[in-house]
Amino acid sequence: MAGTLYIVATPIGNLDDMPPRVAATFGAADFVAAEDTRVTLKLLNHLGLKKPMVSYYEHALHHGAAILERIEAGESCALCSDAGMPCISDPGEQIVTEALARGIHVVPVPGASACVTALAVSGQKTGRFVFEGFLPVPKKERRERLEVLRTETRTILLYEAPHKLRTTLDDLIKTCGPDRSVTLCRELTKLHEEINKTTLGEAAALYAGTEPRGEYVLVLAGAEPAAEEAEAPTLEDAVAAARTLMEGGTPPSAAARQAAAGTPYSKGEIYRQLVRGD
Missing domain, CATH: 3.40.1010.10 (Tetrapyrrole methylase, N-terminal domain)
Structure with a gap:
C-alpha cells in the first residue's frame, strides 16, 4: 500500500x-x-x-x-x-x-504563512487580495507584470529579499506612484520584527539611508477603482426630463434645450418629440 x-x-x-x-x-x-x-x-x-x-x-x-x-x-x-x-x-x-x-x-x-501573517497586521484592506510572491527578474517580464499590477484593485502581497528591496521599491514607484500605501513587514515573529505602514515614496526615502535587513513581505494597497462612467440617457429619458421642465412652466423650446445638455441628443430631436406628443 x-x-x-x-x-x-x-x-x-x-x-x-x-x-x-x-x-x-x-x-x-x-x-x-x-x-x-x-x-x-x-x-x-x-x-x-x-x-x-x-x-x-x-x-x-x-x-x-x-x-x-x-x-x-x-x-x-x-x-x-x-x-x-x-x-x-x-x-x-x-x-x-x-x-x-x-x-x-x-x-x-x-x-x-508569511504572506497571510503580514496581511493580517498590515492595516491594508484584507477582503480581497492577490499573492504575487517574488516579481520576475528578467526586465521585460518584470515590466509586463508590473503593468498588470498597476491597475489591480485588490491588495497585493509581494515577497522580497533585502538586497533587491530598493530596486523593487523604485520599480513600484514608477508603476504605481510614490503616494501608494504600502506596509513593509520584516522578520515576522523574530527578534527584530518590524511592521511599517507608509507610502512607496517614504519607504524608498527610508531605505536610501538605511540598509535593508531580513526577509520582507510588502503589502501594497490596490489601485483605486476607476469611476464608472454614467450610462448615457436614452432619447426617451431626455424627452421625459423636458416634459418635467414644461410641467414646471418652462416653455417647450427652453425645456428641450436644457434637457439636451449633457446628452448625445440635440435640442431639435427632443423638441420634435415634444411637439409630436410621442
Whole structure:
C-alpha cells in the first residue's frame, strides 16, 4: 500500500510557534523532503528527532521522482520548506502536482504563512487580495507584470529579499506612484520584527539611508477603482426630463434645450418629440 505525502508548515521565524501536530508529523514520517536540509536539520534537532532527509530544492528536483517512488512503495514523507507553508512560491508545488497525478494521498499539516501573517497586521484592506510572491527578474517580464499590477484593485502581497528591496521599491514607484500605501513587514515573529505602514515614496526615502535587513513581505494597497462612467440617457429619458421642465412652466423650446445638455441628443430631436406628443 502506498504511503502518504504530508505537506508540513514550519514556523516562519519563532520556533515557539511550532504546532503540536507539526512535531508529531515529523516524528511519525519515515523521511523528510526539505527545501534545504541544513535548515531543516536545525528544526529536527530542536524537536530532538533524527530522520533521513532528501532535498527537493529547485536545482535538485530530479529527486522528485525518487521521493514519489518511495511513497508509492509504502513510506510516508513529511515535505517542508525552510519556513512557513511549503509549496507556496516554492518548488515543492511540482511534487504535490505529480503526487496527485499518481493518486498519492496528500495531507496538509497547516501552520503560519508569511504572506497571510503580514496581511493580517498590515492595516491594508484584507477582503480581497492577490499573492504575487517574488516579481520576475528578467526586465521585460518584470515590466509586463508590473503593468498588470498597476491597475489591480485588490491588495497585493509581494515577497522580497533585502538586497533587491530598493530596486523593487523604485520599480513600484514608477508603476504605481510614490503616494501608494504600502506596509513593509520584516522578520515576522523574530527578534527584530518590524511592521511599517507608509507610502512607496517614504519607504524608498527610508531605505536610501538605511540598509535593508531580513526577509520582507510588502503589502501594497490596490489601485483605486476607476469611476464608472454614467450610462448615457436614452432619447426617451431626455424627452421625459423636458416634459418635467414644461410641467414646471418652462416653455417647450427652453425645456428641450436644457434637457439636451449633457446628452448625445440635440435640442431639435427632443423638441420634435415634444411637439409630436410621442
